[in-house]
Amino acid sequence: MKTFITDDFLLHNEYARELYHEHAKDLPVIDYHNHLPPNEIEQDRKxxxxxxxxxxxxxxxxxxxxxxxxxxxxxxxxxxxxxxxxxxxxxxxxxxxxxxxxxxxxxxxxxxxxxxxxxxxxxxxxxxxxxxxxxxxxMSTRNLLAGSKVEFVGTTDDPVDDLKFHQSIAGSEFSTVVAPSFRPDQGLDIGHRGKFKSWVDKLGIATGREVHRYSNFLEALADRVDYFDKQGCRASDHGINVMFYEPATEQEAGEIFEKSLNGDALSLKEVHQFKTHTLQFLAERYEEKNWAMQLHIGPMRNNNSKMFEKIGPDSGFDTMGDQLLAEPLSNFLDSLEQRDGLPKTILYCLNPRDNYILATMAGNFQNATIPGKVQFGTAWWYNDHIDGMENQMNILANVGLIKHFLGMLTDSRSFLSFSRHEYFRRILCNLIGSWAAKGTIPANMKLLGRYVEDISYYNAKRYFNL
CATH class of the missing domain: 1.10.2020.10 (uronate isomerase, domain 2, chain A)
Structure with missing residues (x-):
């Protein structure tokens, strides 16, 4: 049987069809968050x-x-x-x-x-x-990216990575910009003592520093932010299973750091104190670099312990968590705003129960530096389907300004996933087209076309300084 993917797939009225074919279809792709392996791009793998x-x-x-x-x-x-x-x-x-x-x-x-x-x-x-x-x-990796009109790729990279593949790509004639994104999750995961100490050792090697004290640790992290920035980094990314906020002085965070390196057990409060102070420090560095800080909040990971032991992480055994996040998230963002250290920030939640929380939270911390400085990010992971995308965009429109929305990202490890940008753009055009068809917004195609073009491409281009 022939495919059902027609030219007008998911476009259910004349306005939607015009918006997609005239305004969205041929725009380049900015995929500002994914997990593509940079070595496979550098090697042009087949x-x-x-x-x-x-x-x-x-x-x-x-x-x-x-x-x-x-x-x-x-x-x-x-x-x-x-x-x-x-x-x-x-x-x-x-x-x-x-x-x-x-x-x-x-x-x-x-x-x-x-x-x-x-x-x-x-x-x-x-x-x-x-x-x-x-x-x-x-069908090689570079040609797949070029053929998909991918203008920018933001990979996900550990601060201790040497970024040699990014450097090689940047030195070639490849037209797609492949930039690292700073993902320091292991540097905040002080609750896993042995794993954390091992990562600190790697950080020391990467920076050529002796990292025995918290002050050295922060200096080394700042070094890596500088290094990533020189390699074209535009954003950080943080996986946050449970949102935290537990203020601490640098001295208190330092004592917790040394306890962990000595193998001493930490209380949950101490873990959250360390994470809070360290992420505040990093966020201020991001603001200095004009990076965006991405917070992916709410997964409950590795639920099937038997299969986790057999296969490892990121194998399909994660789910939505249900921890409360409004108060700690507000306190964390406010602590940065008080010291003029809040960077551009994108908030994603895995549990759609929290959509209105993030959409309204973003509105608390906007300013005149850029429209939509704090973003309610696109429908993520278990939500990147028609209902999830429409729900996220409807909520953003209800309580914020969808005009400044950054649009789609793949969050994918697959070089075939860029058709999801087409999928999103079709859903976006159908949503706005349905509003016009119902008469709840004017059927002004010049105005609506600007919305579609900005959300599909231009907002991200401006936001990430591309």
Whole structure:
């Protein structure tokens, strides 16, 4: 059966169709947060088969495979690449209503020219056609980015990384800007004593410093912020399972730091004191560099301890958390605002229960430096489907200014995920078009077109100084 991904897919009225085809479709892509491996971009990697580019590392698909009763050997185990692909093909017809059904067929169509529905019957032909297409020079990582009109990529990088791949890419003639993003989660995770000490040792090596005291630690972190900035960094990123705010002096944070390095147990209050003071210090450095600070709040990770021990993190066993965040988040942002140290900030929540909290919280800390300085970020992870995206945008419009919204990011490890920008733009155009069709906003296509163009591309270009 032929695909259902038509030119007017998800565009349900004349206004939506005009907005997408005339204003959104051909804009470049700024993907300011993803997990693409920079080494594969630097090496211009080519993939032997569709499993390697499509299924490896994709915990979205892994979750659905498990839900379909597929054995783990066909997911992360030692089954052949073809067997893993067949398992996914058998699963796809059972994914109706899940965004992966849409993404699967959009990616087959956009990257491989395959307009057939994927199922057990079509799997063999699609396997062969896709693998043949992958031998084309245009299917290497750099050509995939260029072909998707990706203008900017913000990868996710540990402060101790040497960024040699970013340097090599920047020194080449590749047109896409591949910039690092500063992700110091391990440097704040003082509750894991052995792991934290090991990371501190790596920080010392990366900076050539002896990091035995908290003052040395902060100096080393500042060194790495400087280093990342020289490599074109535009943003930091922080994974925050539970939002914290527990003020502490530098002396108190230093005592906690030394306790951890000595192997002493820390109370939850001490952990939060250290995190609060350290993140305040970093946020002020971000403000100096005109970076954006991204806070990804609310996941509850590694719930299946048996599978975590077997496979490791980021394998499809994370879920939404339900810890309260309004008060600690407000206090944290306010503490930065009081000292004129609040950088551009993007707030993401995994639990949609918190959408109104973040949307209204962002409004508390705006100023004249840039429209939308503090952002309610795009629908994230379990929310990047039609309902989730529409909900996030409706709430932002209800209590803020959607005109300054930064729009979509992939948050992905896949080089085929950039069709999600098309997916988002179609949903955006349909949402605004539906408002016009209902008569709740004027059907002024010049005005609405500017909204679509800004949200799809220009807002992010301005926000990240590109």
């Amino acid at each position: 993939f032997e088969n569709i499993t390697q580019i499509w299924l490896q590392g994709d915990h979205y698909k892994w979750r659905l495979l498990r839900a379909n009763g597929v054995e783990e050997k066909y997911i992360t185990g030692n089954a052949s690449d073809k067997e893993k692909f067949i398992a996914w093909a058998q699963t796809v017809p059972n994914t109706l209503g899940n965004p992966l059904y849409h993404w699967t067929h959009m990616e087959l169509l956009r990257y491989f020219g395959i307009d057939e529905l994927l199922d057990e019957d079509s799997a063999e032909d699609i396997w062969n056609t896709a693998n043949e297409r992958l031998q084309d020079p245009g």
